[in-house]
Amino acid sequence: MSHGTSPTPLAARTASPLKGTVRVPGDKSISHRSLMFGALAVGRTTVRGLLESEDVLATAEAMRAVGAKIVKHADGSYTVDGIGLGSLLEPDRVIDFGNAGTGVRLTMGIFGTHDIAATFVGDASLSKRPMGRVLDPLRQMGTAVIAREGDRLPASIRGARTPAPITYRVPMASAQVKSAVLLAGLNCPGETTVIEPIPTRDHTEKMLAGFGADISVTVNEAGERVIKLQGQPTLKPQDIDVPADPSSAAFPLVAALIVPGSDIVIENVMLNEHRTGIITTLIEMGGDIELVNRRSAGGEEVADIRVKHSKLKGITVPAERAPSMIDEYPVLAIAAAFAEGDTFMPGLDELRVKESDRLAAVARGLEANGIPCVETEDTLTVTGGAKGLGGGTVVTHLDHRIAMSFLVLGMAADKPVTVDDGAVIATSFPTFTSLFNGLGADIRDAGGVAA
Numbered sequence: 416m417s418h419g420t421s422p423t424p425l426a427a428r429t430a431s432p433l434k435g436t437v438r439v440p441g442d443k444s445i446s447h448r449s450l451m452f453g454a455l456a457v458g459r460t461t462v463r464g465l466l467e468s469e470d471v472l473a474t475a476e477a478m479r480a481v482g483a484k485i486v487k488h489a490d491g492s493y494t495v496d497g498i499g500l501g502s503l504l505e506p507d508r509v510i511d512f513g514n515a516g517t518g519v520r521l522t523m524g525i526f527g528t529h530d531i532a533a534t535f536v537g538d539a540s541l542s543k544r545p546m547g548r549v550l551d552p553l554r555q556m557g558t559a560v561i562a563r564e565g566d567r568l569p570a571s572i573r574g575a576r577t578p579a580p581i582t583y584r585v586p587m588a589s590a591q592v593k594s595a596v597l598l599a600g601l602n603c604p605g606e607t608t609v610i611e612p613i614p615t616r617d618h619t620e621k622m623l624a625g626f627g628a629d630i631s632v633t634v635n636e637a638g639e640r641v642i643k644l645q646g647q648p649t650l651k652p653q654d655i656d657v658p659a660d661p662s663s664a665a666f667p668l669v670a671a672l673i674v675p676g677s678d679i680v681i682e683n684v685m686l687n688e689h690r691t692g693i694i695t696t697l698i699e700m701g702g703d704i705e706l707v708n709r710r711s712a713g714g715e716e717v718a719d720i721r722v723k724h725s726k727l728k729g730i731t732v733p734a735e736r737a738p739s740m741i742d743e744y745p746v747l748a749i750a751a752a753f754a755e756g757d758t759f760m761p762g763l764d765e766l767r768v769k770e771s772d773r774l775a776a777v778a779r780g781l782e783a784n785g786i787p788c789v790e791t792e793d794t795l796t797v798t799g800g801a802k803g804l805g806g807g808t809v810v811t812h813l814d815h816r817i818a819m820s821f822l823v824l825g826m827a828a829d830k831p832v833t834v835d836d837g838a839v840i841a842t843s844f845p846t847f848t849s850l851f852n853g854l855g856a857d858i859r860d861a862g863g864v865a866a
């Protein structure tokens with residue numbers, strides 16, 4: 416993938432007040448799943464508003480490699496002609512997932528119970544991330560695995576000829592692990608059960624039900640979610656409208672809160688209860704955030720978000736909220752730098768295994784820009800209100816959310832903030848720079864010199 420070979424330093428300088436109405440791209444989680452489930456259905460699925468980012472396009476290539484026909488049309492919509500569950504072709508090439516954890520982990524689940532072999536590779540970031548969390552349950556279902564030390568990529572799998580359904584308790588808060596086991600269960604005869612002690616985003620459950628799978632969710636006496644899936648359904652194609660990604664919306668949301676004089680509207684943002692922790696948190700910090708025109712669309716609640724520059728105060732973010740805002744902590748740390756007092760963020764262990772060690776990457780980036788913070792094994796405390804912020808260069812470690820978060824810092828800091836590589840932003844939010852500059856920000860090429 417291009418971002419791995421040609422880093423593009425970017426710098427953000429003090430922005431004019433951000434003004435206007437914007438639409439951030441489609442949700443990444445739903446976009447990956449639309450292509451995957453469309454590929455497993457029998458017939459033609461139509462997807463409008465697909466996120467056309469590197470991560471999602473890698474999933475499209477993976478589904479093409481097993482026989483799905485995926486076409487973009489003149490009106491921007493995509494169609495997926497599915498090959499049908501159980502009928503995947505063996506890929507004749509290595510599957511390159513670039514930077515995409517969701518893409519590779521969910522696809523391993525799908526392929527792992529099909530009678531095919533496949534080899535997965537990724538960029539330098541993805542090759543460091545743990546795959547054992549999905550390869551272990553797949554091994555229990557009969558998948559053969561050869562992977563690099565520590566179950567890292569590159570990895571090859573050979574799906575079981577007669578896969579066995581399992582009951583699996585997800586050991587960490589991870590929608591990717593939950594989803595990989597459920598997707599593997601799709602092609603197993605009989606019932607697969609996933610027990611989820613800590614609730615995470617439920618797009619797989621909701622969308623599989625929409626595609627006609629027999630899936631139920633109950634809560635047991637210990638308060639855990641119990642998901643039961645009957646194997647080998649015939650999945651029916653769907654018409655999908657992908658709502659705007661709340662994780663991408665978090666960047667203009669925080670930027671408008673911290674750039675004086677700002678007043679913007681972010682349209683059509685998905686409000687799935689497992690994704691809105693950042694909105695709850697920013698409102699608790701004193702953010703002037705209004706959800707208008709709330710409506711239901713394609714099984715999800717959506718709204719337009721009006722946000723104005725606000726005086727923020729530091730808070731403690733409950734640890735149990737972490738799964739509902741797991742990708743938003745880097746940009747929350749930037750909001751915290753402009754709040755009065757300390758913001759304490761516990762329960763962040765999963766941040767260490769994202770595209771980068773996000774806890775460390777955020778802490779080093781804050782320090783480089785004069786923002787006091789304390790990092791422990793699984794917490795971050797940011798002290799707001801320091802003066803003379805900015806002037807630093809942030810190492811992004813191939814992590815799009817680190818790049819975007821520190822560019823948001825530059826919009827409200829006293830001195831410009833440079834990120835060593837803005838090209839990685841294309842993995843989830845390719846229109847980031849143009850959208851922000853259209854609102855009044857000043858994000859520019861840092862001239863090939865990260866200084």
Ligand SMILES: O=C(O)C1=C[C@@H](OP(=O)(O)O)[C@@H](O)[C@H](O)C1
Binds near residue numbers: 517
């Ligand atoms: O299932 C998904 O679509 C995702 C789950 C989360 O990962 P984990 O399951 O590793 O927490 C999240 O960080 C990622 O951006 C998307």
Ligand SMILES: C=C(OP(=O)(O)O)C(=O)O
Binds near residue numbers: 514516769816
């Ligand atoms: C963690 C993320 O993505 P993934 O795991 O899909 O690479 C993210 O987008 O912040």
